[in-house]
Amino acid sequence: MNGTAIEVVGLRKSFGEQTVLDGIDLRVRSGSVFALLGPNGAGKTTLITILSTLVRPDAGSVTVAGHDVVAEPEEVRRAISVTGQSAAVDGVLTGEENLRMMARLSGFTAAESRRRAGELIDAFDLAAAARKRVKTYSGGMRRRLDLALSLVATPPVIFLDEPTTGLDTRSRQALWDIIQDLARRGTTILLTTQYLEEADQLADRIAVLDHGTIVAEGTATELKARVGGEVVELRDAHGEIVREVPTDGSVEALRDAIDTLDALRVPGASIGIRKPSLDDAFLALTGQSVQNVPQNTSTEKEVVR
Amino acid sequence: MTALTVPVRPTRRVSPLTSTLVFVGRSVRHSLRDVDALTMAIALPVILMLLFTFVFGGAIDRSGDYVQYVVPGIILLCAGFGASSTAVDVANDMSDGIVDRFRTMPLRSRGVVTGHVVASLLRNLVATGVVIGVALLLGFRPTADVAQWIGALAIVALFILAITWLFAAIGLAAKSPTAASGYGFAVLFLPYLSSAFVPTDTMPDWLRWVAENQPITPIIETIRALLFGRDPGLDLWWALGWCALIVAAAYVWAAWLFRRSAGRR
Numbered sequence: 001m002n003g004t005a006i007e008v009v010g011l012r013k014s015f016g017e018q019t020v021l022d023g024i025d026l027r028v029r030s031g032s033v034f035a036l037l038g039p040n041g042a043g044k045t046t047l048i049t050i051l052s053t054l055v056r057p058d059a060g061s062v063t064v065a066g067h068d069v070v071a072e073p074e075e076v077r078r079a080i081s082v083t084g085q086s087a088a089v090d091g092v093l094t095g096e097e098n099l100r101m102m103a104r105l106s107g108f109t110a111a112e113s114r115r116r117a118g119e120l121i122d123a124f125d126l127a128a129a130a131r132k133r134v135k136t137y138s139g140g141m142r143r144r145l146d147l148a149l150s151l152v153a154t155p156p157v158i159f160l161d162e163p164t165t166g167l168d169t170r171s172r173q174a175l176w177d178i179i180q181d182l183a184r185r186g187t188t189i190l191l192t193t194q195y196l197e198e199a200d201q202l203a204d205r206i207a208v209l210d211h212g213t214i215v216a217e218g219t220a221t222e223l224k225a226r227v228g229g230e231v232v233e234l235r236d237a238h239g240e241i242v243r244e245v246p247t248d249g250s251v252e253a254l255r256d257a258i259d260t261l262d263a264l265r266v267p268g269a270s271i272g273i274r275k276p277s278l279d280d281a282f283l284a285l286t287g288q289s290v291q292n293v294p295q296n297t298s299t300e301k302e303v304v305r
Numbered sequence: 306m307t308a309l310t311v312p313v314r315p316t317r318r319v320s321p322l323t324s325t326l327v328f329v330g331r332s333v334r335h336s337l338r339d340v341d342a343l344t345m346a347i348a349l350p351v352i353l354m355l356l357f358t359f360v361f362g363g364a365i366d367r368s369g370d371y372v373q374y375v376v377p378g379i380i381l382l383c384a385g386f387g388a389s390s391t392a393v394d395v396a397n398d399m400s401d402g403i404v405d406r407f408r409t410m411p412l413r414s415r416g417v418v419t420g421h422v423v424a425s426l427l428r429n430l431v432a433t434g435v436v437i438g439v440a441l442l443l444g445f446r447p448t449a450d451v452a453q454w455i456g457a458l459a460i461v462a463l464f465i466l467a468i469t470w471l472f473a474a475i476g477l478a479a480k481s482p483t484a485a486s487g488y489g490f491a492v493l494f495l496p497y498l499s500s501a502f503v504p505t506d507t508m509p510d511w512l513r514w515v516a517e518n519q520p521i522t523p524i525i526e527t528i529r530a531l532l533f534g535r536d537p538g539l540d541l542w543w544a545l546g547w548c549a550l551i552v553a554a555a556y557v558w559a560a561w562l563f564r565r566s567a568g569r570r
Contacts, residue, residue: 052409054568077411088402092335104327105412107319133338149406 004063005030005157005188006051011060013046020046022212024060028190028205030156033183035203036192037282042209044192045085048161051190052082065157081150085162088146091135095126095145098134099152106153120148124178140171147178158182160191164198176201196278206278208285215285223281230273231280232257237268246280324412328420335394336424342390346428350383350436357502358443365503376440376447377528378501380433380461381521385496387429388469389489394421395476396485399566408567415563418473425469426462433461447532457531460544464524467548468492470555477562501525520547 006028013021020043028034036044049055051064053073062069065079082088090098096117103113121130124144129137134145143163150158160179164172179202183189193199199206200220207217216223229249234242243261247253258271336343357379362371395418398404407414437445449457472489479485498512499505499521505513516522523543530537537544 049405049568054405054408074411077409080409082406082409084402084405088406090331090403091401092338093331097334101327101331105319105324105407105410107317 003030004028005032005065006034006190007061007063008047008051009061011047011050011062012058013043013050013055014058020212021050021057024209024212024214026207026214026217028188030188031183031186032204033179033189033191033202035199035206036190036209037194037196037199037206038192038209039194043212044209045161047209048082048159048190048192052080052159053077079155080157080159081153081155082159083143083146083150083161083163085165089134089142089149092133094131094133095137095141096121096130098145098149102149102152108153116152120151124148125174138171140167140174143167143171143175144178147175151182155187157188157190160189162192162194165194172198196282200278208282210285216281220278223285224276224278226281226284229276230254231276232261233272233274234261234264234266235270235272236266239270242266242269244280246276246284319412321413321416324414325416325419328416329423330420331417332394332420332424333427336428343428346387346390346432347435349386350379350432351439353382354379354436354439354443361502372440372443372445373533374529375502376436376445377525377532378496378499379440380436380528381464381501381525382493382496383432383436384429384461384465385468385493387432388425388465388472389486389493390472391421391425391469392472392476392479392485392489393482394425395473396479396482399477400482405568415560418477418559418563422466422469422473425472426465429465429469430462433458433465448534449532450534453531453534457528460524460527460531460541460548463545463548463552467551467555470552470559474555474559474562477559477566495519495521496525499525520544520551523547 004027006026008024008026011021011024012019024043024047026034036047038044046055050057050062050069053069053076056070064076067075067079069076090101093101099117099120100113103116104110108116121127124147126141126145126148129141134142137145147160147163163179164175167175176198179189179191183202189202191198191202203220205217205219206223207214208223209215216226218226229247231244231246232254233244236242243264245257245260247257254273261269261271354376357375358372362375363369365371366374398417398421404414404417407417447454471492475488475492476482476485479488496502499516499519501521505516505522508516520543523540524547526540527537527544530540
């Protein structure tokens with residue numbers, strides 16, 4: 001599988017009147033980590049459901065691991081695994097039973113399944129809870145098990161739909177380590193996220209999805225560069241940011257920005273100048289900010305469903 | 306973390322039989338772990354049996370022999386109650402991410418529904434055994450020989466299979482587990498409008514016509530005939546035909562609903 005692992009051309013999808021994906025073009029290189037960044041409702045999950053053969057596209061062509069998702073879904077399914085936004089695990093079964101079931105369904109014999117489950121339990125640090133029902137797991141443990149289930153048969157392409165949404169910082173870091181380890185070993189990973197930091201940390205390339213279209217694509221550095229010059233920030237006496245003003249980097253713009261901030265008359269204030277962050281880029285590209293604080297416990301979608 | 310990426314993907318294909326057996330195992334585990342539901346599945350038939358024999362029985366049949374008449378009806382009523390939980394089990398599965406995970410794997414994912422159906426069949430055969438055991442204690446005295454016993458149990462099993470597939474399809478059609486439970490309840494009234502508890506000639510004409518031409522009545526009469534060593538005659542063929550029709554229709558409906566619901570949660 002040299003070259004392209006995922007190729008999407010002119011993809012459209014509507015549900016009734018509502019257009020969810022409005023002409024998507026994407027190319028993901030084999031062995032790379034690709035992040036789809038976008039706010040809630042941008043169409044990230046719909047794109048994943050199409051890439052993973054769950055939903056048929058209305059128009060356009062979608063190829064995963066060299067196979068068309070509509071014409072050869074079975075071949076695509078052999079090459080992928082999906083880790084969903086809501087942990088797709090069986091809550092009634094134990095962690096070990098989940099792994100063994102998935103191994104059996106992947107074509108392992110009973111004895112091989114037992115061994116494979118054991119390996120993954122060790123690798124994902126689930127030994128203490130392996131014989132407990134998944135219902136009793138914490139959010140972080142569920143996600144680790146969810147990812148372990150996806151790796152039972154080491155597919156060449158993995159889709160991670162918001163893998164760390166709702167996790168605490170420590171669990172998120174643990175999951176990032178696993179994802180980076182997978183990437184180092186040559187697995188192609190396409191992940192969706194609402195967190196800029198996550199895309200920045202993990203991804204080789206990032207596509208910004210907004211209202212069903214890709215508004216920008218490139219490396220984190222390229223996206224940041226698209227915003228242009230420096231950002232001037234005003235901090236109060238405690239070092240908290242009061243206001244940020246993006247500039248084009250020219251002397252006049254910087255002077256104007258400083259004048260504007262000075263006019264606020266914040267006591268004990270200080271001014272700093274920094275390079276634009278991915279958040280600034282996102283704001284400039286989509287006209288809205290995204291959650292930059294992953295500690296948030298649940299997304300709207302999870303509550304509604 | 307070597308375990309993560311050792312190239313372990315087996316090359317052999319997973320046959321529909323293998324995956325379905327794995328799904329059956331999963332559903333049986335689910336049944337065994339839901340202690341409350343399992344207790345109800347066993348206790349409810351016994352309660353119904355006592356209710357019909359001692360509370361209603363005396364009024365319906367003053368000879369005190371009502372137990373001989375009502376047992377086949379209780380068996381079917383209980384099988385219906387037992388099977389109805391399949392609608393909730395299936396609806397629960399569909400509202401959860403696990404089925405979508407199965408769908409993204411190279412296997413026949415609708416086997417997950419078959420798994421629930423087979424588990425329900427096993428569960429309800431156990432419940433049927435308990436009903437018959439309690440009935441024997443209460444003075445139920447069937448006169449069937451071994452072949453007739455086997456025939457009666459086979460009809461019961463076929464009925465359980467048919468109604469379970471119907472409940473599985475209802476579970477797929479329902480928007481939520483709660484709705485599934487509600488729709489399922491409607492089906493459970495069918496035995497009351499049949500010869501299960503009272504002979505149909507006691508009913509007003511129009512109701513009698515309904516009762517005699519709905520599937521439950523020939524199934525009941527077949528079981529009753531076999532248990533008491535009589536020839537079920539035409540009722541047997543009606544019973545087999547109805548069961549086959551319900552299984553086929555519900556299976557096709559369920560398969561269609563299952564395919565349609567991909568990616569919709």
